Amino acid sequence: MKREDLIASVRAAMPEKRWKHTEGVMETAVLLANRFGGDPERAELAAILHDVAKYWPTERMAETIREDGRSTDVLDYDKELWHAPAGAVAAERDYGVTDAEVLDAIRYHTSGREGMTLLEKIVWLADYIEPGRDFPGVHKIRELAEHSLERALIAAMSGTIAFLLEKGKRVYPLTVMARNDLITREVGL
């Protein structure tokens, strides 16, 4: 599918506010890819599609995840997480994306996971710090992202987990595993 057609189709699948967020993620993902030696085109493609399933009915997301079978553990956790694996299936099935790294960057864009690829890190962080994001602490993460993708991710994932703990919510373990793994690689045990 041509870039403009893809953009028009994804844009039509969400409210304008969410499309503005997607544009912010595209811009940030390209910037981070250029900064850290990633592939800007693949980063942009994953960014365009990352929230494509965000507005699907819950049952459609659940059904898609069950059929696909790769991320069924997420169904035991907050529904807010479901659009990521459902979106990866949509990107492959409905938009013909065949690049496995792009598909995984979409699949893990909310949770992260152990052993994240450069592209997964770029898309995860771009989603967190795109210019439309405004929450306490986002400036600090943007500062860290000037120099280190990993240090920015550790701080951002710490923020996500702390937020969930504060709210008394359950934590999907992939994010904890992602953070542990990044810390081990970055600073050791």
Ligand SMILES: Nc1ncnc2c1ncn2[C@@H]1O[C@H](COP(=O)(O)OP(=O)(O)O)[C@@H](O)[C@H]1O
């Ligand atoms: N490990 C996790 N366990 C449970 N909920 C999580 C986890 N990681 C993220 N979330 C929640 O998922 C929701 C969606 O995250 P968000 O970054 O806004 O996704 P998107 O930008 O793709 O819509 C947020 O409410 C966040 O708190």
